[in-house]
Amino acid sequence: MKNELDSSKVLHAYENVMLHGEPTENGKMYQGIEAYSDYDGYNVYMRGNGVELRMGFHNIYHLDYDQEHLKESFLKKLENLAK
Template sequence: MKNEIDVHQALAVVNKITRDGVKKDGVYHFEGLTVESDSDGYTVVLTDGRTSLTLFFHNKYEFDYPDSTAFENFMRRYWAIYGM
């Protein structure tokens, strides 16, 4: 699968952002990434403004990005937060 990630790692990044980030208007901000969820909490979007990673129920996910540079920049931030 292209752009494969471990959903449990992604949820750890989301947890770090919601725990250590700043919440403004329902959106958590931390180290260049933001996290927001839908009203029921089953869908979570992790984004840097250009690339987004949407986490769905049942460990499904989807990336959306305009080009490989945007994706690489997002992943650099993602791994930096995951490694903290």
Template structure:
């Protein structure tokens, strides 16, 4: 099943999460960190060419040349994840 997403919107969400989100150390034993805002985590690989946005159930990985891949258990989980994009977009820094 092919899921369509506006990559530019996803990149804007990524930028906002990394700009305003809480910086956290990765919990899975890997070196590095992610950022957390409005229920979405954002991280990038070591060279910056691949980014990942995720919540507890869904992940969206954006690769070089704007190719992307979703990983999710149900369509409801995906819909909930995409609704969180609006929460991030509407976030107002204090």
């Protein structure tokens, strides 16, 4: 996958969700984005609007989505959360 995500912005968005979000079964939810991590913290997950982002060790990531416009909307939300 082409490296289209800035890992530092993704991690900043993750931290904002974890800081300001409401608890969920898996992690926290903030502004329509749920964020959580695995037990050791090596992988972080963010999902919303039918898109799931998994970012792992060495900032390797994978996006799961069905439609391109959903991905674009999700990435815009992450951009806003990273500010």
